[in-house]
Amino acid sequence: MEGEENYIGRVVGIYGRNLLRIAVSDEKLHLVAKPGTYLKLGSVDGSTLYAMVMGFNLIDELYRKGRIVEEIEGYLNIAFSRNEVSAIIVGYLDNGIIYKGVKSLPRPGEKVYLAETKELQEIMGRGELEIGTLSYNPEVKFSLYTNMLASRHMAILAMTGAGKSNTVAVLLAQLAEKMKFPRIIVIDTHSEYVPLQSLFPDKVRVFTPSGRIKKLVEARYGVSPSPLEIPLWTLGFNEIIGLLRLPYQATKQQLYLRNTLQEIRRKRWNNASADDPIYFSIQELKKAVTDMASRHQSDRSAIDLQLKVDNLIDNP
Numbered sequence: 273m274e275g276e277e278n279y280i281g282r283v284v285g286i287y288g289r290n291l292l293r294i295a296v297s298d299e300k301l302h303l304v305a306k307p308g309t310y311l312k313l314g315s316v317d318g319s320t321l322y323a324m325v326m327g328f329n330l331i332d333e334l335y336r337k338g339r340i341v342e343e344i345e346g347y348l349n350i351a352f353s354r355n356e357v358s359a360i361i362v363g364y365l366d367n368g369i370i371y372k373g374v375k376s377l378p379r380p381g382e383k384v385y386l387a388e389t390k391e392l393q394e395i396m397g398r399g400e401l402e403i404g405t406l407s408y409n410p411e412v413k414f415s416l417y418t419n420m421l422a423s424r425h426m427a428i429l430a431m432t433g434a435g436k437s438n439t440v441a442v443l444l445a446q447l448a449e450k451m452k453f454p455r456i457i458v459i460d461t462h463s464e465y466v467p468l469q470s471l472f473p474d475k476v477r478v479f480t481p482s483g484r485i486k487k488l489v490e491a492r493y494g495v496s497p498s499p500l501e502i503p504l505w506t507l508g509f510n511e512i513i514g515l516l517r518l519p520y521q522a523t524k525q526q527l528y529l530r531n532t533l534q535e536i537r538r539k540r541w542n543n544a545s546a547d548d549p550i551y552f553s554i555q556e557l558k559k560a561v562t563d564m565a566s567r568h569q570s571d572r573s574a575i576d577l578q579l580k581v582d583n584l585i586d587n588p
Contacts, residue, residue, distance in 0.1 A: 278385040280304055281357070283313065283378050290361040290374045292323055294384050301330075301355050303386055306408045310387040311359055315376040320365040322387060322395075329356040370395055401446040403439065416443075418451070437464050448472040466493045504554055508547040509533060516580045524573035525580075532560045554585055 280300040285293030294311070296304060304311070309325040331354045364375045392412045399415035406412040421443070428436050444465060447454045454475065458465055466489060469476040479500040480486045489497050504512070509530055518525050529546075536552045537544035544550050561581045568574035 278312075278388065279383060280311070280386055281355075281384050283380055283382045283384060284356070286377055286380065289377075292359045292361065292378070293329075294357045294359060296355045296357050298355065304357055308406070309408055310392060310406075311384050312387045312391075313378050313382050313384045315364065315378050315382075317376040319375055321361050321374075321378060322363045322365070322370075323359040323361045323384075325357055325359050327358045329358065330354075331356075400450050401443065403442050403446065418447070441465060441468070444468055445471065448475045463489060463493070466495060469493075469495050504557070505551045506549045508549075510547075516577075516584060518577075518580065522573065522576075524571070525577045528561075528564055528568070528574055528577050532557070532564055536560050557581065558585055 280303055281294045281296035283292055284295045287293070303309075304325050305328075307325055307327065311323045311325065313321050313323065315321050361374045361377075363370055363372050365371075366375065389409060389411050392406065392409065396406070397413045397415050399417040399420075401416045401418055401421065402413050403416060404414050406414060428439050430436050441464070444456065444458065445468060447456060448468065449472070460466065466478055469478050470493075478489065478495055478497040480489050480497040481500050486497050486499075489495065504515075507515070512529065512533070513526060516529070518529070531546075533546040534544065536556050537546070537548055537550040540550050540552075541548070558581060561578050565574045565578040
């Protein structure tokens with residue numbers, strides 16, 4: 273399959289659908305001594321498999337049997353080590369096309385080779401968005417297809433400090449650089465991506481609530497955020513409760529608010545609930561709450577709700 277310079281060992285165990293155990297000599301161990309290294313081997317149907325190194329099982333057989341250091345030191349010139357690499361099959365080559373998954377498994381004893389730089393460049397570097405390089409081979413650029421990235425759900429998962437935020441920043445920067453009119457909404461709760469506006473001033477806009485947060489962003493990043501305005505009618509019942517700062521004990525105020533929201537939303541759709549994002553103006557809400565309060569003049573809860581709505585309108 274490959275030149276002997278890329279030969280690293282043989283398959284000695286196959287587990288489940290895609291897990292391999294590979295025996296590697298001492299002379300070749302340095303070639304695969306890093307998790308994430310890509311390997312290449314044949315399968316029973318003649319297709320080419322690609323696998324990725326996951327872990328290692330390195331054992332000194334003499335020590336395992338004798339279990340005393342003194343015995344080992346008497347045989348310094350004899351190699352009794354056993355080096356095993358665990359790998360997972362990640363794809364296969366069939367008629368010149370790379371597929372994910374496993375079509376067929378290798379035989380025990382199958383020779384295993386390092387995947388060459390040239391073919392890894394061809395596999396990893398086809399996409400438009402370049403996000404980095406292989407950690408063990410900087411010559412191999414890793415890229416993603418824009419269409420596949422944007423048309424699927426995706427999660428970036430890693431332990432703390434592994435670079436999740438940096439990965440997102442690289443993706444956003446690549447999209448802004450490569451795409452003429454990218455349409456991306458980022459909910460940036462920690463202001464990690466605000467500096468992108470300095471890199472792409474014609475493509476990136478920053479929105480913040482007015483007041484203290486706006487001033488903090490201006491002072492720290494030197495940008496001028498646009499005001500973040502969310503129409504009241506797009507909010508659900510619980511979100512409007514939060515805006516009005518109704519305490520959870522104010523059950524009657526919440527009941528009046530729910531009925532009022534449902535009433536004004538049902539003017540446009542008969543089956544609307546208090547949560548449905550159906551348009552109403554702020555003046556419609558004020559009038560409906562005022563009318564409700566006039567019908568319940570003896571109920572302090574209705575008057576309190578009216579005062580809170582008036583205060584929200586006067587001090588948005």
